[in-house]
Amino acid sequence: MVTKFIFAGFGGQGVISMGQILALIAMRRGFEVSFMPSYGPEMRGGTANSTVIVSDKKIASPITDSIDVLCAMNGSSLEKFSKDVVPGGFIFLNSGMIKEPFIKPSVKSVYLDPKKMAQALGNEKVANVVMLGAVLSEINIMERGNMDDILEYIFQGKSDDIISLNKEAISLWEKEKHRL
Amino acid sequence: MEERRLMKGNEAFGLAAILGGARYYFGYPITPQNEVTEFMSRELPNYGGFFLQAESELAAINMAYGASAAGGRVFISSSSPGLALMQEGLSGLASIEAPVVVLNVMRGGPGIGNIQPGQADYYQVTRGGGNGDYHLIVFAPASIQEAMDMIVEGFEIADRYTNPVLIAADGMLGQMMEPVTLPSMDKEYSLEKILKTKPWALTGHKNKRERNVIKSVYLKQELLEEHVLKIFEKYDKAVKELPSFEEVDLKDAEIVYVAFGTTSRMVKEAMELLKEKGVKTGLIRPKTLWPFPREAFDGIDKSTKMVVSCELSMGQMIDDVKLSLKGRLPVSLINRTGGMLLTPGEIVERTLKLL
Known part of the structure; x- marks a missing residue:
């Protein structure tokens, strides 16, 4: 079983971190994993994306043109990658940036505004972790279980506040989705 | 673990x-x-x-x-x-x-x-x-x-x-x-x-041994030729000892790819996709580029009709592929260059055109 993710958006939206965190979670859950970033020389702005492959077998190509899960943080990313999402795949759309409804046959679209949800937690910087939480909640490739220990590993050296904020952010969609 | x-x-x-x-x-x-x-x-x-x-x-x-x-x-x-x-x-x-x-x-x-x-x-x-x-x-x-x-x-x-x-x-x-x-x-x-394994190293003789000399200038042509021949004795040994490669599914393969580094991974995924379409392919992946693993090509099956070099260049390794095959089989190139990557999908598409 192989699942191929692409997280795409503007530089600064956290799409590289999303991929890295997913890769770490999957590795700690015992999967084979590869993470491939792609970005320009700019620190902010420009386009950025990361490809994460999660598999129970050794991974061949770390890049892909058949995406199972696309996480589009802005309109241009949706435009660029949505054509490569396979039937049965998922597209997560940042509805704060993408206003037009998007329909692709045989692909499930999930809308959320992670920045708005993160603001409700008191820090919009964790919008990417809110988005990743939604992806993990909807895609059943691995047992979610309690991710506290993994987040503590990822954010080791950071303050307790940062760690608990990220713990809240990653489980926000799971908690709130029935009310949205 | x-x-x-x-x-x-x-x-x-x-x-x-x-x-x-x-x-x-x-x-x-x-x-x-x-x-x-x-x-x-x-x-x-x-x-x-x-x-x-x-x-x-x-x-x-x-x-x-x-x-x-x-x-x-x-x-x-x-x-x-x-x-x-x-x-x-x-x-x-x-x-x-x-x-x-x-x-x-x-x-x-x-x-x-x-x-x-x-x-x-x-x-x-x-x-x-x-x-x-x-x-x-x-x-x-x-x-x-x-x-x-x-x-x-x-x-x-x-x-x-x-x-x-x-x-x-x-x-x-x-x-x-x-x-x-x-x-x-x-x-x-x-x-x-270091002193035990590198007796030639410039570590200071302290008047206890002959001084070591390290140089790349040999003005007498006889001495330079002698020096080069000595270096090439090591290269002859390297050619015997070092070539290394991975081979995948050469048996019954219709097409054999040759690819090194990350490109070989895109090829491996393309091979799986082609298998689903009924096309049998194999792969030779050189792990050493010099010495090039020429003996890997002796393992190519009679079923193979064509060898395809997959590279992120305009075709450079393909020279060594041809030297290794000595004209036994036709050789094609599937490539991108200038920083563009070969995706598994593109390799499949371009392979199907070669058939």
Whole structure:
């Protein structure tokens, strides 16, 4: 079983971190994993994306043109990658940036505004972790279980506040989705 | 099982060099390998090593020349245009028979090119950009783990052959992350060990032995020829001992791909997709680019109609593929260049057109 993710958006939206965190979670859950970033020389702005492959077998190509899960943080990313999402795949759309409804046959679209949800937690910087939480909640490739220990590993050296904020952010969609 | 760590290629390469015993690093920043230099500046001093950011690649390779001549275990890294600037030094290192491990995280060229992954340094690393009769021993890793293992082994091979060893990685391997288990550390590395294994090193004779002389200038032509022949005795040995490759599904294959480094991974996925379409394909993946594993091609089955070289260049390794096949089979090229990547889908599409 192989699942191929692409997280795409503007530089600064956290799409590289999303991929890295997913890769770490999957590795700690015992999967084979590869993470491939792609970005320009700019620190902010420009386009950025990361490809994460999660598999129970050794991974061949770390890049892909058949995406199972696309996480589009802005309109241009949706435009660029949505054509490569396979039937049965998922597209997560940042509805704060993408206003037009998007329909692709045989692909499930999930809308959320992670920045708005993160603001409700008191820090919009964790919008990417809110988005990743939604992806993990909807895609059943691995047992979610309690991710506290993994987040503590990822954010080791950071303050307790940062760690608990990220713990809240990653489980926000799971908690709130029935009310949205 | 040992603990797996998720590591970025460039940082893993640096760590492998330290675990392999490197205690001297000289470098000059260039993307996409900057994290190697950053990592070494941060970590090498913690292991009692010496880090120096040189003023240019030319300076870095000549610092490596000096440190290696004095018996140090030396690691340097750069990327394509930076490696081009080091060619004079590499020719010199081969001539003075100094072991150094050189990492090339290849990017798009020619010229300054760009910072995207490439494999168009095949000629530069296997044919030499430096002058005179010499070879580099060249390894081509396809994963971060394999790169770490090759770097660690590279130091042993560089010492054994007293010749530079080059690790030909690419920008993709440098920038991506994969889980790795760490190679074990060479704990015995010390000055005493150097003196035992490198009697030629310039460690100071203190009037207790004949002085060692290290030079690459031989003004008498008879002496230079003799020197070159001596170096080539080692290369003859390397050609017998070092060629290494992976072969996949050669039996009954209609088409056999040849691909090295990260490109071989896109080919492997394309092979699975073609299997679903009923097309049988195989793969030869050279792990050493020099010496090139020519004997791998003896394993090609009678069923094979065509060999396809897959490269991120305009076709450079294809020369060695043709030399190995000696005209037995037609050879085609599936490639991208200039920093563009071959996706599994594109390989499938272009293969189906060749049938």
